[in-house]
Amino acid sequence: MSYKSDIEIAREAQKKPIQEIGDKLGIPTEHLLPYGHDKAKVSQDYINSVQGNKSGKLILVTAINPTPAGEGKTTTTVGLGDGLNRIGKKAMICIREASLGPNFGMKGGAAGGGYAQVVPMEDMNLHFTGDFHAITSAHSLLSAMIDNHIYWGNELEIDVRRVQWRRVVDMNDRALRQINVSLGGVANGFPREGGFDITVASEVMAILCLAKDLQDLEKRLGDMIVAYRRDRSPVFCRDIKAEGAMTVLLKDAMQPNLVQTLENNPAFVHGGPFANIAHGCNSVTATTTALKIADYVVTEAGFGADLGAEKFMNIKCRKAGLAPDCVVLVATVRAMKMNGGVAKADLGAENVEAVKNGCANLGRHIENLKGFGVPVVVAVNHFVTDTDAEVAAVSEFAKAQGSEAILSRHWELGGEGAEALARRVAEVAESGTSQFSPIYPDEMSLFEKIETVAKRIYRADEVLADKKIRDQLKLWEEQGYGNLPVCMAKTQYSFSTDPNLRGAPTGHSVPVREVRLSAGAGFVVVVCGEIMTMPGLPRTPAAENIHLNEGGQIEGLF
Structure with a gap:
């Protein structure tokens, strides 16, 4: 049986x-700023006007470690939103914008x-409403003003060897x-x-996604450290006088x-910070506004x-005063088999034993999420090759972990295929059982925060950091930055810093x-292993097949 491509479905x-x-x-029409007929920005005046409304229930969709088999986190987010609307709930979704590079x-x-x-x-994956171009332009303005300041006498005595502010472009360009x-x-x-980073790795992107309003945005931009003097004292963006124009x-x-x-339900698509070098969530403005206008x-x-x-828990929720009522953990039978040692080419054949062996990764994530005090529902994103026995193996495993797994067929059937998941998620969200709390306090030292994440989330034995770090x-x-959260930058493919170590490794x-201080965004980036802030294109880039x-x-x- 042949299936339509995503773009064919979207076009219809x-x-x-x-x-x-x-x-x-x-939302009244006068508060929608249209970009064509099918997308619009919501005015700041309207956002300000709804702040007194009661907040709705917040549901976070996350996933097991990504594999080449595919997990479908965004697909599940959209399907669940449509499913909630189908069962009579006033629901909307909030996702990130796409970067041109990937x-x-x-x-x-x-x-x-x-x-x-x-x-x-097509619009969402290309220029959309120009947000990423604006971020690139603001970032580039600061880059130009730093070098211009140095050119015209360097009154701030910037050490040209210690300019921290790199340039950005929204494209994968290793050169x-x-x-x-x-x-x-x-x-x-x-x-x-x-050097250049990709736009989604810019601190300006992280700030846009964490700022509460334009005043907060301007203050955070001013707080960014752009360079150091010979005495190692920091030079801020506000010293360059760039934050107003940015x-x-x-x-x-x-x-x-x-x-x-596709089912005409509302969605906010806003912001897109990297999930390893930054915090990987859509904007606080979008999420908090959505909570005031949807249930x-x-x-x-x-x-x-x-x-x-x-x-999301330790940075976004802490900074924005948010608390999830339910977490949906996305997994697939295919990914479980891959974690269980099956090669990608062999994923179509039934292999219940491999599913069971691969569930350790799922179990570790369930346990970690429960550590934040939030209830967890596993969404088994259905693939047509899944067998009943394989799905049953995932369900039994989730039950043994004190959670539950629900098969969801939203990819194939849209909201109708996610109704069962939506009903259970709504029940859990309404139950009031979430006792959310971040896993470390603001007052803990920065190194202890790093150790807490490494030991509690990654299950590492130790953190290796030399005296300089x-x-x-x-x-x-x-200098007063000790109360900031830490933003761990590591491979997405494993709990460890080795991308090839699947499952639930221990003893690492x-x-x-x-370590990098993002003083404007309000976190300390901790780079573990090899992390690229400027990806390269693969041998055969997708661009070769894109045309009119x-x-x-x-x-x-x-």
Whole structure:
């Protein structure tokens, strides 16, 4: 049996005018700033006006560690949102925007899949409403102003060897990772080493997604450390006097984007920080606004629960005063088999024993999430090759872990296929059993916070960090940054820092390669192992197959 591609399904969507979608949430037309007929930004005035409303229930969708077999976290988020609406709940979803780099690289689009998608798919995966371009422009403005300040006499006495602020572009381009700038003589400034990160790794992106309003945004931008002097004292963005102009560039980007699912249910798609180098969640503005205008809000956090969910709880919830009422942990039979040692080419054949062997990864995530005091429901994202016996094996395992697994067929059937999951999630969210709390207090030392995540979430025996790193953490504590949460940057493919170590490894160590202070975003990035802030394109990038067909429609965008 052949199935339609995601883009074919999205193209056939019966979209409603965005004003009708806003009407479902009670957003007056005058507070929708339309970008065409099917997407709009929600005005800051309207966001301010609903802050006194009672908050709805918050549901976090996370997943096991990603495998080449596929898990479908965004697909489940969308399907669950549609399922909740089908059973009569006023629900909306909140997801991240897609980066151009992965779209043209290996990962492809990021708007769900099958019959659980957000549309317009092509727009969302390309320029959308220009938020990422605004972030790139604001970041680039600061880059230009730093080098301009140095050129015109360097009044702040910036040590050109210690300029921390790298440049960004929203594309996978390995050639730009490490470069020399200001070459070509006196007129071009003072030559120094620099480099590019991808836009989603920019601290400006993290700030946009954590800021409460434009005033908070401007303050956080000003707090960013851009360089150091010879005496190692920090130079802030506010010293360069760039934060005001950056805020102007980001004014519209701060407003959440309203779109719709294939079933015409409302969705906010806003922000997109990396889930390993940053905190991997959509914007606080979108989530908090959604909670004031819907009874149920389904949101997601990037990669597996050891990264995305941990940061959602310890960074986003801590900073925004949020607390999830239920966590949905996405798993697939295929991924369980892969964790159980089955090669990707052999995943179609029934193998109940491999499913059971691979469930250790699922069990570890259930246990970790419960450590935050939140109830966990496992969503088994259905693939057509799954057998009843394999699904039963996952269900039995989840039950033994004090959780429950529910088969969800949203990819194939849309909201109808997620009704069972939606009913159970609604029951759990309404039960009031969530006793959420982050796993470490603000007052704990930075190194102890790193150890807490490494030992409690990754189950490592120890954290390996040399004296230079420990001294750096102590210095930041002396400078008043000790109360910040830590943002762990490591591989998404394993609980450990070795991407090839599947399942639920123990007896491993977490080596800390470097630490970076994101003073504006409000966290300390802890780089463990090899983490790329500028990905490269694969040997055969997706871009090679993306084109316009004879009818002017986009092909190849997954």
